[in-house]
Amino acid sequence: MKDVTKEFINAESEFLKSNGSEKSVEKLYDIIYFLEDVKEPTFDEEFILAKIYNMLGSNIFASKIMARSLEKSDVIQTAKLKELESKIHSRDIWNIKIYRDLRDSKIKKASTKLTVEDFIISQTNHGSYDVKISEKIKNIVILNKNVPNEAVWGDNACFVFSEKKPDLYILLLLSEYIIWLGQIKDEILYFYNGSDIIGKLQNVSTDWFDGLRVFNFYISIDENDSFNTQITLYDYLQNDYGFRLKIENFIFKQIEYDPIL
Secondary structure, eight states, X not given: OOOHHHHHHHHHHHHHHTTSOHHHHHHHHHHHHHHHTOSSOOHHHHHHHHHHXXXXXXXXXXXXXXXXXXXXXXXXXHHHHHHXXXXXXXXXXXXXOOOOOOTGGGSOOOOOOOOGGGEEEEEOTTSOEEEEEOTTOOEEEETTEEEESSOSSSSXXXXXXXXXXXXXXXXXXXXXXXXXXXXXXXXHHHHHHHSOOTTOOSSOOHHHHHHOEEEEEEEEEOTTOOEEEEEEEEEGGGTSEEXXXXXXXXXXXXXXXXXXX
């Protein structure tokens, strides 16, 4: 990127004039990706990065950058940071639009194909079993989204739990089930549009599906070998309003929006 300041001014102008169009958001994210790769950013580069994060609704990231810059800023630079900090704190956090780069979500991804050797089984203190996925598998595709194979809440990454020790048949079925979870799209659109859900949008389409973000998921295998799945997602078209999708085997059971999410 030859002139990041000029690129930012143009992208900022387009973003404001278009009321946050998808293309303008993509241009701002291109600048983010460029600046995050700079090993020793200047003050101006860090300031631009903080401003972009603020514009896109990611104030936590903006604040972290400003805190880092304040440690080495001069008087004039400190004044600029304090002014931006004041603007951030004056905003209503409950009415901040969060913008995401949706380009990757529109790319068709290959489902995660696991072998029996990719499953690591261990018994818990309660007699049930954890079924972890090998660390060599970096991402698990769920609803065409890459879900990192890593812990969500700080514990060891584990997405599958079983009341009894899974045999070879269950592991093979589990592998096929994860492939299916990666591919489902029309099924969830049909279920969503046909359900009476509090807080739902009317007649959603591919744009809604592409904007979904998977926060986490788990599969619980009961004594009858049924797969009970819960996926926690964020609805981009409703400013990342969170909801839970519940599936039993291959049948959609419930979508429930949760304001706490």
